[in-house]
Amino acid sequence: MKIFGENVFNDAAMRERLPKATYKSLHKTIEQGLPLDPSVAEIVANAMKDWAIEKGATHFTHWFQPLTGITAEKHDSFISPTKDGHVVMEFSGKELIQGEPDASSFPSGGIRATFEARGYTAWDCTSPAFLKEDAGALTLCIPTAFCSYTGEALDKKTPLLRSMQALSKQALRVLKLFGNTTTSHVTSTVGAEQEYFLVDKKFFDKRLDLMLSGRTLFGAMAPKGQELEDHYFGSLKTRVAAFMHDLNVELWKLGVLAKTQHNEVAPGQFELAPIFGTTNIATDHNQLVMDSMKKVALRHDLVCLLHEKPFAGVNGSGKHNNWSMSTDDGMNLLDPGPNPHENFQFLTIISAVIKAVDDYAELLRVSAANPGNDHRLGANEAPPAIISIFLGDQLTDIFEQLQNGGLNRSLQGERLASGVKTLPAFRKDSTDRNRTSPFAFTGNKFEFRMVASSQSISGPNVVLNLIIAEVLSQFADCLEQAPDFDQALQALLKETATNHKRILFDGNGYSNEWVEEAAKRGLPNISSTVDAALVLMRESTVELYEKHKVLNRTELESRYEINLEQYCKQINIEALTMIDMAKHQIIPSAVKYSTQLANSITAIKSASSAVDISVQAELLKDLCSTLVSFNANLINLEKVTHEAATMTTEAYAHGVYYRDVVFKAMQALRTDGDKLETIIDADQWPLPTYSQMLFML
Template identity: 50%
Template structure:
């Protein structure tokens, strides 16, 4: 291993930049060139067919078989002209990644390229080998993928990719996209009913999303020399370097040249695929970075985020780099998340979370703002469950991430507005009067202040014209949390409309009825609002007093999925039924167990087969040297102290690893999956991971650098 480490470090020193070229110096010349967009359809379809298809996409109605046949022919001609040979239904099973099965256009029997409308609309992948939570058995393998016309087809690696949903033979959703699409309908229907209290012209409300993606980048050779990174995506061992992120000099700093080259390359490939990436920068931890797109309709944004991660991984390989999407790949450093910037947009062009100079629009803004806060208050545990994963458990509550306690940050201005509305029924939003920061430097123009500061410690923060759900993990498919958010907001809006109508039926004028309901909702949801430091111990104590949950471990957070209220909520809005919810609960518990199991096995392997033998080898060398010094009559006190320290940590490492293995063996006999997952959380991860790591990391300090088998943090993180 020590030899492998040295070889890897030598490879890094000899790396050269990878050359690549953009199709044009203007992004607009090639943006979306690899997608079969509505513009492409308009050019290639008959006007009558194009009208049917575009209306179906806009309104979410079905595309008839004859139109599908025309679309298939046009898509085939477009793809063949670009050198494409295969097509695939691109879907998002409950593995968390994407899936595809490629078929060729070429038909050997007729010796021509074919692509029927039926092949566009539907395929049949094997459903038994994907996670299904007991919905299907091994011998019941049939499942279906079905075309989602609202997300454009695209070309990736000479393959035409068709975004689809994935369902079982009996109709249950086996993917992330199906419930997301249903949740979009739910929040649309509920939001339109509220909007029409203010503007009868509103016929559709679309959830919008911008996903900020955090990630780490290390050299590919160093990644390959760390079995824990290869097997689990994170370093189970590794002592913090003398210089980590404490100077905050990496944040927004000059981007390392190899990473910048990689960024430019994957941005070009993203733009070709219509992914509107717009921002890149260094994050806080060394080796950590962020990419962010502009806002899109939530289904497209979700597809694009999944595609972006896949694209980044492929492009990184060309640059001899490895992208790490794990939420906490390096202990002691900031972890990575997805900051989901969510808003609701009407078909009349209004962002429902945008304050305005108009009194009517401001009342509408407050209505949706309060409804969202009430949703988070009423369903905080469901939101927490939506972001639960083995990786995210390491991140939530750490120094850079929101805590496991779900709360809402509004900022002083909006908090004062809601307090005034609750107490006195008054609405005062002075949007038109800009606030300025006077710097006292004549050369510098005055800075226009926002209505609210940012709170990086809040898991769910209002940031001017949107809510930012910051607690989502960096490796997650955002469709899960966004589905939950859409559903809970839809439910609150539906209840709100009913409550307002009841007030009107009692004789209240419409505006007064709305204000009365808002005042009640503000009062009922007040305890979920928090403006302070979410990292502090004081907040944990305060949250406990308020009765807010603090579910730090995934198996315990996921219990809410089995509650009747959650089942009723999802069934009420037609998003998931009881069987689908139970399946997701089981799938996610299985995933948690396997992730912790893999990490514990990696820990045992590295400790018993690499670290302990290395430490003993070095210890024997020290003993030999000490005996030599003793024979010469020289002082051996320092050597003996070091030998004893190494012995102590070797024993602790061995003892805890063997105890962890015993605990794992006991748990593997447990047939109840919930108890097994909870046991892996408490009796394996919580009981032994930190103890084992402490001993291993102490040995890293004592063993000669030349002997140490694992690539060290300082060697991985400071890539240039």
Template identity: 50%
Template sequence: MNTMLDVFGINYFSELELKNRVPSSIFKKFKAVQLGEAQMSLEVADVIANAVKTWATEKGATHFTHWFQPLTELTAEKHESFISVTSEGTIMSQFSGKDLIKGEADTSSFPNGGLRSTFEARGYTAWDTNSPMFIKGEGVTKSLYIPTAFVGYNGEALDKKVPLLRSIKTIEKEALRIQRLLGDTDTKHVCVTLGVEQEYFLVEKEFWDKRQDLALAGRTLFGNLPPKGQEMNDHYYGTIKERIEIFMSELDAELWKLGVMAKTKHNEVAPNQFEIALMFTSANVAVDQNHLAMDTIKKIANRHGLAALLHEKPFQGVNGSGKHCNWSLSTDTGLNLYNPDTLSNDNFQFLLYTMAVIEGIDRYADVLRACTATPGNDHRLGGHEAPPAIISIFLGEQLQELFENIGKANFQNSTGISETIDIGIPIPKIPKDVSDRNRTSPFAFTGNKFEFRMPGSSASASTPAFMINTIIADILREYADILEKSDPAININKAIIKLIKERYNKHKRIIFNGNGYEKAWVINAQELGLSNLKNTIEGIPVYIREETIALFERNNVLSRNELYSRFKVYSDRYNKQTNIEISTAVKMARNEIYPCIITYITHIAQMINSVREALQEEEYIQFDKEHLIKVIGFKNRLKNTITSLNEGLKKAVLIPDEYERACFYHTELIPILDEMRVIVDSLEILVDKTIWPIPTYYDLLFRL
């Protein structure tokens, strides 16, 4: 029987594998390319390509693909065979350095927000040397996957990876400046680390097949919770059902083969909701691995007769699903820059980097909020299972007190890290962290990292990662400029204390350690001047604010045109998603719900007539008549909403501007869609379950 150690990494091309298959001189040149110290030559690429091809074909791969991340939040791939035909007509296996380094893809059908015209279709995929290649597939259909960046003909970023790589380069540059000022001459590189927690639902595939809304929109547009939902908290961290355990075991094994360290798994709060967390690694690799995890969850679920739902809010009335991004910075000397254990009487590194987060998140809260503004997340944020749409930071009382007292006589940068919790029973004492956890906070310090809980489950982790990188890099640059100009006669720690004290007083309003779910916090935040961008319509214009453009341009992450393109792409995504949801709801209401109601009305009417004829007494049918009248009333209202939505869809397509069309959907049509849901859900309660045409929430959430 294969153990985890036997299967881990068997399908990914590690650096150790490369080192064992190429001359040491080639490997050294490869590492120099990885670190940005050299350009990849064709000679080096040819040697690496031959080694990779040999490894891949030994494992049964017949094709290779440049795997990239367009602006769809998904991944894309075009497979090419290793086999080539010679001029003599013979077959040979071929894979050159040129094939490895660069691919060409037709960009015309990928969203680009006006960066490319339809007739300007050329786009390039460029090998990302910092993310390992891997093999996917079954039987004789295996392919070598090469992680790549995706750019237009003139170098425009058409994907999620390019801005992430740019932001990593920028924040490393500014963090190294800070390290030098702190006297650190050993660190040569600073790495952004990311750990991603992925939530998802599982439902019976047979029920998913019978729900057009789940199949087409990813969420239920209609449905009532049964008498029991998640109130008893019995699913959260509960015993994993045998069928799910088998699914999870296969999921772990498949991810381990790809070198993805799936670390934890458990039941989440809502029925049939689960979570998988991946081990911390570099942000670039973590994003790629999260995409692999999402793809693998869906693939393995299908094998087990299940359907995986990655939508942020597939069910109304129970918790939605998020993607928690745990972010930090680490040096190549093994130091976590956000580990408070580094605090000492002569080391203010942790406080300076933490202050950069406090100031950055306060100044650019709207930018961070914009990256989570998606149609799916609109249904999740602000509910009693997700952070509110207001950005705030949780530090915990101990850290907040430290910042409050900095520079004062009673300031102590000894944070009590060595404390333990004495429970009073004979078990080992528990080391006490520097802060508690706050699951209601969108951006919380959690021991040695910051957890951004606001991103939605279906989104790429790349966008929040490069947003955070850019924001913090911008503040670190300012800090480095200030500290480099400080009087050399003044101790660097005194200069840091002065800087932190000044900046903390300006930006401490962003710190909130309380319950973010309480309505009082919304009022309090407004009084503090914090933004509350409630939905996508309010969020995505942030991309094209002048201060946003200036932020990303001075950090060399996105240009003005690239930001405008994303604004257009995300406006268009909102329109398409909303159009799909409305069109699907109309079709289900007209072709499934409405005929069911007509049948039910006919049945009840016939029953009333039969009883009246048999008993000749109206009092015996009074209740049934009232019930029938109520059903007919909802039926007529349903017909009106169908008509209104159809007319609204016709008007929407006539609005040329993408954002104006999105506003029309939001203000005019979504309220009608919500009304239709209320009507259909009311009818579900009134109508005989045996003739209800679609699986209910009970079927979806409790029959597994």
């Protein structure tokens, strides 16, 4: 495909445009993590500039990922003045390597005050530069990390790169114990499936809640939802298919390996899945996917909604984070092989994953916490807030054998016949899938299904890399000093299988019985973003992050503050939006309709006292009583929102107030608002309905 990667300064472009010595030096930096030679940067910058200008670019930007969770960019042109009043196109190695955005204008959790503005972006040469198109203009985007003047990470990328280094270091120690002397680097790989909703722009433009908060704050359920299960994998509507085609073209130009697209379960919901990539590049690509979805949708008079729960009562959206580990010589460390009970390297790696997820389940929960996910977790098609692992029949059987002290078999998939002679029989997988599990083994990778649809995948993968690096280091410490490696390994695997079997669960994660069972097993159940944030402040968390040099105490404290601050701000925006919609849209329409009903009753009475007006009277009574309740709840929401905005309490207490007081007041107001929608004449209801938004594409 000629268009694939045409807007990426990838390996092929570098090989073509760079001198051989420069190319080899840069390649060593990328592949082996060696320091970048400044003289190499100067040559690369010039080649990159020429390539971008030939493509039509006039500006460049350091493209980075601040703690807002989205991307940021400041565009500078290539032009430089000459003495004769003209300009030349220039781009130096210094401009490639380093930028200087305003650090105090991004979330920093107290690291940077308003008067302390200096921050730096630094080129991440392991992720290729690319050309981004906006309104026909091309800009050279240079993926970078972002740090403060005092050196702390202020972004999502820096800790991700640090965690990848930590994982590689500890994985190499374990591989060496198994006689592997050829692997020089281990990296985590990710494929992030992205769920999203599409709505017609004409409806979006009439919904203040969608515009300001990304979700519907009012909205009665449509007569039809997803109960017929007819949308999932259904035939694509023409308008949606056209959007997906254009989206694929945009992504393929950017080198994003968009592979699979389909209707998701909820009406108006869809999914895009990519092919695996190195974690930091996959993270960059997922940001490009979300950005491209929004831009391409607008070309089709659609709006892409990435909120985790834009519509109450139907499935929410998540991001399935498919995580694995690979060596630089092409080995997937989570590939069990044909007989996993004989593959002790695989069993050691997967045991480390199991122990890590059990020991640090609360950290994984924190990594997927945001206000939108609080609406989603535990609902349809979403995993519960309880972390558990699904291994499947084959591996579960192997770990039961380990607990019993011996390995002698690997269950194999049987041949499956359909009963139709013309259809081929085939060998089915050795295990089923469990889509209710938040952390499921799916053949040669783990699928972390708890990740929120709108968030960067950096945070969850930082935690996965970190906790597995920690357990691998524990395994290496034990085995490196063992006088008898085989005996020590057998003991270690048995101990892990025995002590961490509580985290394994292959049943229905949506059931109430599982919640009760998980409590008996001692598994944590953190239901809200506010409570999840506390895990970041534990001394054990700080020690873990500092041990592997992923985040220091100051950086962790900043993320605690930012998580809670963003939660409070999001709920505050939603509350103020509800107040605005209630005052300026819902109450006026309710008053107008009640007046019409009253006038109708008066007119009928004056025409004939014998006419039965009980239906109109009952309707008016129901409308007025609901309106009174709605107004009382509105007054209460205004009161508690004002109180919350003027509070000066500690971050956690502030978050608790927004969750337990403000959000509950919002729910009460919504209940009455949604009832008013079912009473008021459809022609007079001021908001597009669920029926329109979910089914009119």
